[in-house]
Amino acid sequence: MILLNQLRLKACLKNNSDDEPPRAQVESSSPLSPHNRALYETGKDMMKNSTSTSRDFCKFMITLSTGAIPIYFGLLKFVLPEDLTFTLNQKLLLSISPFVFLISELIFILGYFPKVDSLSLDIIEEIMKSYEQTLSERRKYTNVGIILFFFGNLLSILAVIFLIII
Amino acid sequence: METIVISSYPLCRCSHTYQLAVTRNYIVKMIVENQLTPETPRQRKYTRVFPCPEKNIDFQAVIILYETSDDSIKSVKVEGLLEE
Numbered sequence: 001m002i003l004l005n006q007l008r009l010k011a012c013l014k015n016n017s018d019d020e021p022p023r024a025q026v027e028s029s030s031p032l033s034p035h036n037r038a039l040y041e042t043g044k045d046m047m048k049n050s051t052s053t054s055r056d057f058c059k060f061m062i063t064l065s066t067g068a069i070p071i072y073f074g075l076l077k078f079v080l081p082e083d084l085t086f087t088l089n090q091k092l093l094l095s096i097s098p099f100v101f102l103i104s105e106l107i108f109i110l111g112y113f114p115k116v117d118s119l120s121l122d123i124i125e126e127i128m129k130s131y132e133q134t135l136s137e138r139r140k141y142t143n144v145g146i147i148l149f150f151f152g153n154l155l156s157i158l159a160v161i162f163l164i165i166i
Numbered sequence: 167m168e169t170i171v172i173s174s175y176p177l178c179r180c181s182h183t184y185q186l187a188v189t190r191n192y193i194v195k196m197i198v199e200n201q202l203t204p205e206t207p208r209q210r211k212y213t214r215v216f217p218c219p220e221k222n223i224d225f226q227a228v229i230i231l232y233e234t235s236d237d238s239i240k241s242v243k244v245e246g247l248l249e250e
Contacts, residue, residue: 029225
């Protein structure tokens with residue numbers, strides 16, 4: 001389909017001498033304006049740093065997810081009365097969110113895991129493919145991880161509120 | 167692939183031909199009797215950054231591409247310099 005379109009386009013380009021307008025024209029060319037130069041540099045930086053930024057984020061979230069578990073238990077100890085004994089159901093309820101934090105941590109570890117890939121710098125398509133694949137995989141892990149982390153937080157808050165009310 | 171010739175660069179004053187990757191949405195239409203007159207193509211302007219091989223500096227150029235309802239433009243990327 002794409003090939004057909006390209007062929008059609010080439011045919012159009014060849015036949016545009018008389019009745020069809022030219023496909024591409026230059027209206028003006030000038031040195032990059034300061035604003036556009038800044039935007040261009042920003043885009044370059046964003047493209048260069050996007051893989052390391054998402055990896056750093058995964059690293060940060062591993063620490064945060066791990067730290068959330070002792071904070072949660074510390075908060076429970078602080079909020080609930082010391083002589084309170086839990087039933088089995090209450091214990092199960094209280095242990096859901098640490099498990100969710102653990103799962104989110106595992107997801108972030110998968111996102112942080114170094115990707116082994118071989119690519120040739122001569123082949124732009126190969127670099128592009130690898131770059132996009134890495135980004136999309138890491139995006140998937142960070143999205144799932146962050147959803148689980150928020151879910152764990154929400155569960156913790158709800159569990160504490162529930163136990164206080166009871 | 168569409169090509170564009172920038173005849174006079176702002177600094178090097180040379181002519182360079184670039185390859186553009188233009189993605190278009192093609193629509194296949196059935197021509198009916200009262201629509202035999204061809205549609206006038208619309209102009210669309212894009213500002214893109216082009217690297218100058220002589221001075222090794224990037225420049226911006228406003229390019230005009232044409233589209234009709236059959237082949238509307240989705241995106242325009244500068245692929246690079248076309249070897250002449």
